[in-house]
Amino acid sequence: MKIEKTHIPGLVIIQPQVFADDRGFFMESYNENRYFENEVLPHFVQDNISKSCYGTVRGLHYQLAPFAQSKLVQVIEGKVLDVAVDLRIKSPTFGQSFSIELSAKNKTQFFIPQGFAHGFSVLSETAIFMYKCDNYYNREAERGLAYNDTQLNIDWKIPQDKIIISQKDGILPTLREAEYNFV
Numbered sequence: 001m002k003i004e005k006t007h008i009p010g011l012v013i014i015q016p017q018v019f020a021d022d023r024g025f026f027m028e029s030y031n032e033n034r035y036f037e038n039e040v041l042p043h044f045v046q047d048n049i050s051k052s053c054y055g056t057v058r059g060l061h062y063q064l065a066p067f068a069q070s071k072l073v074q075v076i077e078g079k080v081l082d083v084a085v086d087l088r089i090k091s092p093t094f095g096q097s098f099s100i101e102l103s104a105k106n107k108t109q110f111f112i113p114q115g116f117a118h119g120f121s122v123l124s125e126t127a128i129f130m131y132k133c134d135n136y137y138n139r140e141a142e143r144g145l146a147y148n149d150t151q152l153n154i155d156w157k158i159p160q161d162k163i164i165i166s167q168k169d170g171i172l173p174t175l176r177e178a179e180y181n182f183v
């Protein structure tokens, strides 16, 4: 397993070890002992799975503290562009976003700590997105950022006329307007 830090503190790319043979492959998708040797160890309490069609953009979402969630995300079918935006007001990378392609083929995992908005766009015909969270879903604490906020200037790699978003995501505020409480 390889663990690679990014230029945004806390965002970590994980390349699990894959054991391939004539039957297919095996990989440990999570191992508490190995994933967070030197970091703060999140205690995951909820697993989520979503399936989306090409052009879907889910996000950018987060939950306000103390219900903020760190997420360990991966794709088990298809391909997505995964995006995290740093909302920690004291972070030197506040407001910066980081994008990475996750796919069933590359089996890459992405760890997003609390304090980030998260979203993804679906680049394949369909994609199954699977992720672990270290805090429970809390509808009242749910917030989000507009996927097309010009200040964030995120390239979702989907033509604008092909983007599919939920009604809820269509009315999310910009970074300038949003409420967040992460330090």
Ligand SMILES: Cc1cn([C@H]2C[C@H](O)[C@@H](COP(=O)(O)OP(=O)(O)O[C@H]3O[C@H](C)C(=O)[C@H](O)[C@H]3O)O2)c(=O)[nH]c1=O
Pocket (backbone or CB within 6 Å): 048, 050, 058, 059, 061, 062, 118, 119, 120, 136, 137, 166
């Ligand atoms: C997130 C969540 C949702 N729900 C219910 C609420 C709605 O009735 C339904 C669909 O929820 P939503 O449209 O918010 O699903 P996504 O757009 O995939 O939301 C996720 O999108 C981005 C990528 C994220 O990082 C978050 O995990 C999450 O916000 O599932 C639950 O019951 N539990 C949950 O944990």
